[in-house]
Ligand code: SF4
């Protein structure tokens with residue numbers, strides 16, 4: 572196991588911390604490490620009525636109230652698997668009102684791909700879908716997860732703008748809260764010349780080492796696993 576999430580007490584509830592056991596760990600390893608926690612029934616899950624339990628059968632289901640922006644890799648997989656061009660995909664599946672204001676978000680509430688409680692594009696779903704879980708995380712774990720997600724979305728935006736599919740540079744809307752923070756982060760990643768997603772075709776070719784400072788990397792690779 573190259574990457575491991577493990578339970579950690581955060582403000583008196585059990586959330587997740589992150590340890591990296593192998594310097595060669597990739598984004599795919601991060602995805603595989605978080606997924607078993609969806610079935611866990613001990614860590615705290617903010618949107619469950621009981622606050623603990625598996626995601627399966629969750630009445631809230633984050634897919635219903637999602638904030639999903641595709642990353643560079645899932646965007647390619649999604650439009651190819653649906654047999655539509657990138658232009659057609661954006662027209663059919665993006666929220667057109669938000670897009671006109673500069674936010675390239677999938678149609679939501681519920682997510683356009685949720686049918687009878689199930690994701691119809693599961694093998695091709697976005698990084699946010701793969702890495703989101705409504706539990707608290709330590710700062711290092713959160714920084715890694717947010718960094719990976721923002722870089723993937725940023726590279727999608729850069730590519731889409733380069734190909735003339737999107738033009739969100741000039742948007743001038745007074746966003747607040749989560750949208751504002753997310754947009755600033757992904758704009759930074761879209762403009763970053765050394766974005767680790769640049770040129771990547773899958774998640775296993777992107778090293779996690781590229782997403783944090785030397786100091787954070789030392790913390791993550793030397794982390795001692797504590798058991799609950
Ligand atoms: S991560 Fe999503 S599906 Fe799982 S408990 Fe939280 S809201 Fe429900």
Ligand code: SF4
Pocket residue numbers: 633634637639682683684685689690691692693696697700
């Ligand atoms: S793409 Fe699938 S996993 Fe992601 S929010 Fe939509 S239905 Fe849920």
